[in-house]
């Protein structure tokens with residue numbers, strides 16, 4: 719079971735189910751993110767005081783029925799082996815596995831994510847929280863774009879020296 723959360727830095731995620739029992743997913747319609755957040759704030763004021771980003775701890779369980787009763791629009795999906803599930807940038811989701819299974823997931827970004835990533839909250843109470851310096855990210859992206867348009871401007875990484883590899 720995985721509690722309600724958004725991905726780190728409000729990134730997209732893609733999840734592939736290789737084998738085993740289906741995964742059940744619940745997701746909040748992006749248009750109702752604010753409604754969801756104010757419901758969570760009302761329901762968990764103490765947790766919110768301790769960490770304003772506590773929802774990222776992935777341990778908050780709320781029955782989808784309770785959310786729907788607040789007028790929060792939801793989608794449910796059953797994810798079978800051989801299928802991909804994509805969660806959109808900043809989309810709240812939760813779910814559970816109906817039995818043992820084997821899945822693989824990774825976060826990803828699209829150009830449209832940049833403005834979302836700049837606004838993403840970061841949990842400061844856990845020291846392994848994912849942080850992306852968006853200023854640096856945009857600089858790197860511009861350098862890369864320049865290199866693609868004018869390949870002669872591209873900066874080649876210098877070859878690694880043997881000493882850099884450490885003990886063998």
Ligand SMILES: [Zn+2]
Pocket residue numbers: 769771772775841842843844
């Ligand atoms: Zn936290």
